[in-house]
Amino acid sequence: MFNRIVGCGFLLVCTTVVSGPALAGERCVVGEEFTATWCGPCVPVGNAMSAMLDQLGDNRFALLQVHVSDNVTIPWGTARANQYGVTAIPTMVIDSTYKYVGSNMIAQMQAAINARLSVPADTLINTTAQELSPSSFKVNGTVSLEATGSEKTVRIWVVQVLDYYPSGSHHRNCVRQVQGGVDVTLQPGGQYSFAYTFNLAAVDAQNLSRVKFITFAQKPGPPYFPAEVYQGHVMTYPFPPSPIPGDIDGDGCVGQPDLGILLGSYGLTDGGDIDGDGLTGQADLGILLGNYGQGCQ
Structure with a gap:
């Protein structure tokens, strides 16, 4: 059971963790707001974070509302709370670098978010997203490190949230399901690709305009705090479509024009090289024919 905290009157943690050189990358701050539907003191914090989200936008502030001990709690949220040592709510964890407890710490939370925004990111x-059905999406993505960045090992999480859920303006980006947890070592200029399929619950599928996919990369734990979040990213609806292998002309449809381009480039090093092996050949033709008709009306 988690306690409701009206105000703790002191700062539990205020530590800045910065890795690598200061680079010119723009940061999307990840805020994890631990809350519950029954928590009265959580409402003002939720409203304040909602206002921050509206002010900064999804491209600068990736808000995750993590429920504990209520009817929308998921196992990942409980594990996350345990890792952070959350014993009272509201608790706000910002980029796994700052942690505040209590509804009288809103000004400090806002200041910490702004402080993290000023820290350049090299990740x-x-x-x-590829729509597999009206309630199923395959999320494809990459996490990369700038050529001038510092080698780092990151843990990658992909989180599906539903905005304004369960109800009320203070409930923003409720965590619904999570995939990932993969640790990857990135070299300067390197990139890691991932793909996860998400099957949405009925309420999420019926409110697609409020569904978001939030991806973030952070320093692996333990220890889990501080464990700096290096970068966040929010994908909102309508989701950017994933390229279809074989759609050579980029019109969203694998069809006759693509086949013509491939056959015209057969045996050459470019033009129809779908699999990236440096030659347009039989393997590329097989990929195109296997996807023929996809994306076409």
Whole structure:
């Protein structure tokens, strides 16, 4: 059971963790707001974080509302709370670098978010989504390190949230399901690709415009705090479509024009090289024919 805290009157943790050189990358701060539907003191914190989200936008502030001990709690949220040592709510963890407890710490939470925004990032995240059905999406993405960045090992999480859920303006980006937890070592200029399939619950599928996929990369634990979040990324609806292998002309449809380009480039080093082996050949033709008709109306 988690306690409700109206105000603790002191700062539990205020530590800045910065890895590597200061680079020119733009940061998306990840805020994890631990809350519950029954928690009265959580409401003002939720409203304040909602205002920050509206002010900064999803591209600068990736808010995750992590529920504990209520009817929308998921196992990942409980584990996350345990890792952070959350014993009272509201608790706000910002980039796994700052942690505040209590509804009278809102000003400090806001200041910490702004402080993290000013820290350059050398880690980049990009995601797209392929619709498999009205309630199923394959999220494809990359996590990369700038050529001038410092080698680092990151743990990658992909989180599906539902905005304004369960109800009320203070409930933003409720964590619904999570995949990932993979640790990857990135070299300068290196990149890691991932793909996860998410099957949405009925309420999420019925409210697609409020569904988001939030990806973040952080220093692996233990210890879990501080364990700096290097970068966050939010994909909102309508989701950027994933390229279809074989769609050579980029019109979203694998069809006759693509086949013509491939056959015209057969045996050459470019033009129809779908599999990236440096030659347009039988393997590329097989990929195209296997996807023929996809994306076409």
